[in-house]
Amino acid sequence: MNRxxxxxxxxxxxxxxxxxISTDQGWLYLTTILxxxxxxxxxxxxxxxxxxENTVLKSWKMAKRNRKPEKGMIFHSDQGVQYIAENFQxxxxxxxxxxxxxxxxxxxxxxxxxxxxKILKSEMVDHKYYYSFTxxxxxxxxxxxxxxxxKRIHSVLGYKPQNN
Numbered sequence: 001m002n003r004x005x006x007x008x009x010x011x012x013x014x015x016x017x018x019x020x021i022s023t024d025q026g027w028l029y030l031t032t033i034l035x036x037x038x039x040x041x042x043x044x045x046x047x048x049x050x051x052x053e054n055t056v057l058k059s060w061k062m063a064k065r066n067r068k069p070e071k072g073m074i075f076h077s078d079q080g081v082q083y084i085a086e087n088f089q090x091x092x093x094x095x096x097x098x099x100x101x102x103x104x105x106x107x108x109x110x111x112x113x114x115x116x117x118k119i120l121k122s123e124m125v126d127h128k129y130y131y132s133f134t135x136x137x138x139x140x141x142x143x144x145x146x147x148x149x150x151k152r153i154h155s156v157l158g159y160k161p162q163n164n
Contacts, residue, residue: 084101
């Protein structure tokens, strides 16, 4: 992508990343897929392990089913083991999606996905203590589906919410 994080229409380029959420029951692993057109979270998943089937592959399958990406779409991520897994890469190729990856350890090469996690953590997660997986999942759902995708303003949209 060469740090070109703008598109002129939905489903032309998606970016993805994975982060960790701490709870008393252990770690939850949150995978998100964002559309570069409006920075909406296209799909997300949370699971108790980092297996590709429960993280990036699960999010990709849901996003593909719900959003039907165009042939030639770009899917950008870091070089995490989930994104280089053969079954994930085959899923992209089968759907005529071009995989793009950032350079190792380079925040700026996947800044949109990284920035979402910065927002999530600074606006909510860092101010909470999670006793259970259920509590964390409920908060993440509320943040993404109710706040971030519907009400939060975005600079890419002229400082308006996505649904205006």
